[in-house]
Amino acid sequence: MKKITLIIGIIVATFSLQAQSQEAYMKAMGKALTEMGKAQKFEDYQQVAAQFERISARASNQWHPSYYAALAYINMSMRAEGISEKDKWTNKSQEFIDQAKGTAPNNAEIVALQGFQHMIVLSADPNSRGQMLSPKAMQALGQAVSMDPTNPRANSFMAQMEHGMAQYFGSSTANACARAQKALELFNAQSEETSLDPSWGKSTAEQLVQQCSN
Amino acid sequence: MLKHFTILLLFFTTFTYGQTTLSGVVKDGSGLTIPGANVYLKDSFDGDVSSPEGTFNFTTELNGQQTLIVSFVGFKPYEKAILLNADALRIEVILQEEINKVDGVTITAGAYTSSDVKKNTVLKPLDIVTTASAAGDIIGAINTLPGTATVGESGRLFVRGGEGYETKVFIDGLEVRNAFNATVPNVPTRGRFSPFLFKGTSFSTGGYSAEYGQALSSALVLNSNDFPTETQTDISIMSVGGDIAHTKAWDKTSFSAKVQATDLRPYQNIIQQNFDWEEAPNSVGTEFVVRHKVNKDGLFKLYVNSDQSKMSLRQTNLDSGLQDTIGIDNDYLYINANYRDILNKKWSLKGGVSITNDRSDFRLNQDVFDQRELSMHSKLTAQWDASEKVSLNMGTEWFNRAFDQSVRFGNTRTINRSFDDHLMSNFVEADYFASNKFVFRAGVRSEYTSLTQQHFLNPRLAMSYKLKNEGQFSLAYGQFVQAPQNEFSVVQPNLTPEKAEHFILNYQMIKNKRVFRVETYYKAYDDLVKFQTLNDFNPDNYNNLGFGEAKGLDIFWRDNATFKNTDYWVSYSYVDAERDYQNFNQVARPPFLSEHNFSVVVKHFVESLRTQFGATYNYASSRLYHNPNLDGFQNSQTPSFQDVSVNAAILLKQNIILYLSSSNVFGRDNIFGYEYATTPNDQGVFTEREIGQAAKRFVFFGLFITLTKDKQVNQLDNL
Structure with missing residues (x-):
């Protein structure tokens, strides 16, 4: 009986430690973010x-x-x-x-x-x-x-690269701009829910779309 | 139950103490404070970053025995056991510098490295191929660096008072025999290998590592590309020929094949030449490259190059006044297979075999010199990072050279000669990094040649000291031996290897895209081959009694920062050299030597035109030559050599480049020397002829097209 209590005790303690460290992790991540x-x-x-x-x-x-x-x-x-x-x-x-x-x-x-x-x-x-x-x-x-294909950052960076190259070679920026537009839509569709997943980079896409409309 | 309680109690006691405040300062070994260091407790989220004054301050709810960790880029991580019990702690942290073998102090005496990877480089691969005077030849670009001399009628690399044959070319550490296209006397040659094959080059003007031998003056080490990223097809259409190459890349294996044809005949029919070509140089070649990733770090490379070339020209014989026909047919095959692998953090291995099969038929009217060399170089090296401060490079090599020569004088007489040499070599070299400021290298290379059954032991030493600013001093010393040239050994196999000894002092500073280098050296030659006259077939007329010396100063300045979109470099070399060798009858300045060599390379990119413009100016002061009509030896001087070359590379589209270049735009009539009749004419005068340029200028254009799936790649690094 004593043994069982001890085991239970340890399990409870471990879980609470884990919960505690998970909480500390989220807190630290939240602060850093x-x-x-x-x-x-x-x-x-x-x-x-x-x-x-x-x-x-x-x-x-x-x-x-x-x-x-x-x-x-x-x-x-x-x-x-x-x-x-x-x-x-x-x-x-x-x-x-x-x-x-x-x-x-x-x-x-x-x-x-x-x-x-x-x-x-x-x-x-x-x-x-x-x-x-x-x-x-x-x-x-x-x-x-x-x-x-729905990752907004991947699309946005790619649009940036494509746009830079198209501008440099004086070719059409249509493809790059379409991708930038798509990236922006994907940014807007990102869930508002707070999570640890990346959500940064929207302003770059906005700038590029702006540039495209000029 | 009691135990259970104890555990719970222990568990909760964690929270019964209060907070502990930790503060302090982070410094380096010399007492300077370090801002930006990460200071934290192991296995916790509690910590701080040191302030601009190097101080840190944070609180933690942890207590008892804990570990404090401090880390910062370029320093060894610091760990210290501390006891937390709510009393404020003040800690002074001293971080020890980490030895950085890549970006720290490096040995720069004699060495010009170019690479994509390392930062401390003087030239990058792209620089080599966009130099105006180079016309796409690696050697042409290297010839704008200090320590080299312009020898217009040769095209080879003459380094620091040394002859062209004293420079050896290595691909991935393995020897390349006959690295230059076969040619006839006084018609300049080019390197055989496309700069496009290599990700980096290391050009040493002396004092090089024990890993390299069989070169008296210089080692040019070319490192071939690693795994290609994309499947692509390259098409080149040039004024002197064309080529087509296809690369296919799979997950772990890649394969490339290239067919190229070079033909100067159409060009030389249009543009007037100083040579009277019977058949202008033309060649057909193929190239195969295989790359295979054996595991994460293990990479196998196979490279095969084959080439058949021809040329012949007519020339008035200075003795008879009749027309001579001089020509050469050359068959060339080079195979290089190598493997490298990183076994673990401490050990890495490299090994490989290279085979060169070179056959040339040199014709002078009815006489034919048929020469064939089959040579092999195999090598195994191991690099051992014994400790943070010591690394060891060791290896074993076997060179084999089989040379056959048959000389046919018309239909009357044939002489057949041959020799076979086995050369065994072992080397070991240790680098000791005393700190990030000081490195010391000591090595030794042993060589045994079967031809003369001689043993050589050559020490190599080098050290570098980095100053407070970005500057550093390097010293290098080395002894070198090189087997006599084939044409001499085949007549007299008992000729012993030639010897050289180098002493080098160098200062280099690389800062903000600017490079400054100055280097001074002394070089002594001994046991140089001597003979009576060229093409003498009497073995008794050959000996090793030649000797010589060279001393000089090299200066290099490169600036990529001052002018926008502009990169330029300036090289100046002074060399004073004398020798008694070959058919000299006294100590004299050799004919290939010009005391002052100067070159300026400028590249400017115009973004609106998507064009890179380049220009190169080369100057070489006058050379001595021997005029038998005058008294004394090496008694006359040529005018100086001057050349202005220009080029332009235009990106027409993402995947199409147009390249234009011209040498000697001002059409200066450069004279490299004079040749004379062997006997005086009726008036008692030796008839002379100037040795000059093939044409006033060489104009080149090419269209380079790359086809890939996404059309992102072009051949800019192919030029």
């Missing part, structure tokens, strides 16, 4: 990246923390000065993209982020990286779109 929403400067994103990095170390079975850590590092790279400084942060973001891919293989959201990351690495030195990285970015984004 709120801060990410407000982040503007390099330092803000550094703060946020550190938080997600801590969470990902603790909750290593979840892909969300590594996804957002990578996104925060990408944002740091966008705000850093100089190629080698920019690369330092995109390299760091790659670590977390790989980690996220390991936890959640075949996740369109992570593959789309990989495509976006290639775009940012490319933008650090477009003259010498364009040739090598633009096919890589297109490949990743194409993969993300085929995995989930």
Whole structure:
């Protein structure tokens, strides 16, 4: 009897610990996501990246923390000065993209982020990286779109790439604009429900649609 | 029940203590504060990021024994056990720098690397193929770097007072014999390999690693592309020929095939040539590339290149005054199979075999020199990252060279000669990273040649020290041996390898897309091959009594930042070299050497035209030549060499590029030297002829089309 009580006790304790840690996880994620929403400067994103990095170390079975850590590092790279400084942060973001891919293989959201990351690495030195990285970015984004045709971010980044290339070569932007429009609709259709899933990136699609209508 | 209670109690006591405040500062080894470091408690969400002043401050509800972790990019993670009991804690964290073998200090003495991957590069692959004077030849682009000399009638790489044959070409670490197209004397050649095959090049002007041998002056290491991303077809239509290539990529395997035809006949019928061609150079070639991913890191590569070429020209014989016909037929086959794999975090392996089969028939009127070389290089290397600070590269190699020569004088006499050499080599080299500022390399290479049954032990040393700014100093030293050229060994197989010794001091600074390099060196040659006259068939007239030295200064400046969309580089080399070798009868400056070489390469991209314009200026000061009508040896000087080349690459569509280029736009009549009759004429004068350019200028245009499913790719990196 004593034994049984003990076992039950332990089970209860474990569950409550788990519930407690799940609650702590959600709380930490919630706090970090709120801060990410407000982040503007390099330092803000550094703060946020550190938080997600801590969470990902603790909750290593979840892909969300590594996804957002990578996104925060990408944002740091966008705000850093100089190629080698920019690369330092995109390299760091790659670590977390790989980690996220390991936890959640075949996740369109992570593959789309990989495509976006290639775009940012490319933008650090477009003259010498364009040739090598633009096919890589297109490949990743194409993969993300085929995995989930309704992913707004994958469609939006792809529209961005297509639009840039069409403009550069003076060819028709119709396809790119149609995709941007579709991406925007997909953004609008995203559920309002708060969840940990990514919902960012709508403004870029809006800008592109705006550009297309001009 | 009691136990149960105890557990519950333990469980709840977690909350009975209050909060603990942790604060402190994060510093590096030299006491400078580190902002942005992630400071947190292990297995918790509690933590902070260090402020711009390096300080951190956070509270936690955890207590008891906990682990504090501090991490920051470029430093080793820091862990410390702490006891939390609601008393405020103040901690000073010192982070230790992490040794970065890729982006930290690197050995740069003598080395010009170009790669997509590493950042500390001087040239990128794309730079090589868009250089105006290069006309798509890797060697042409390398020739705009300091340490090289313009030798217009040759087209080979002459490095730091060394002859063309002293530079060796390697593909994926394996030797390429006859890396240049076969040609006749005074008609310049080109490298055989398309720049499009390689993702990176490493050009060493001396003091190179123990991994490379059998080169007295320079090693040009070409690293072939990895797995292709897409299935595509490439079509090139050029003023001098055309090619078609198809690449098919599956999940783990890819296959490419290419057929190319080069024919200068139509071009040379239109544009007037200084050479009297009987048959202008023409060739047909094929290429096959296979890539297979064996596992995550294991990659097998196979490359096969075959080529048949022909040319012949007429020339007045300076002795007889009659017309000579000089021609060459060449059959070439190169196979390179290699495999590399990362076994684990500490060990990686590379191995492979290359085979070159080269046969040339060189004809002078009725006389035929038929030469065939079959050579093989096999190599196995292992890289061991013994510790964070030490890595070891070691390997074993076997070179085999079988050379046959048959010389037919009309129908009267035939001489057949041959030799077979086995060369065994082992090397080991250690890199010691004392810190991110200081690296030391020591290596040794042993070689045994079966031809003369000699053993050589060559030390190689190098070190680099990085200064506070982005600058660094490098030193390198090395001893090198190289087997005598085939034409000499076949006459006198007892000739011993030639020797060289290099001392190099280098300073390099790479900052914000600008590169500055200055390098000074001293080079000593010994045991150089000497003989009486060229094509002497008496073995007794050959010996190893030659020697020489070279010293000089190389300066390189590249700037990709000052002018928008513009990239330019400037190279200057000064070299002072003298030697007694081959048919010299005293120590003298060799005929290929110009003391001052200078080049400027400019590339400018005009976005509105989608066109990259390029221009190259090459200058080489006068060269010495021997005029038998005057007293002394190497007694005369050529005028200086000057050339301005321009090019334009226009992106017509996403997948179509038009490329135009012209060498020597101002049509300067460059003279490389003079040749003389072997005997004086009736007036007692040796008749002379200038050695000059094939034509005033070489104009090239090409249309490059790439067909893929999504039409995203073009051949820009194919030019």
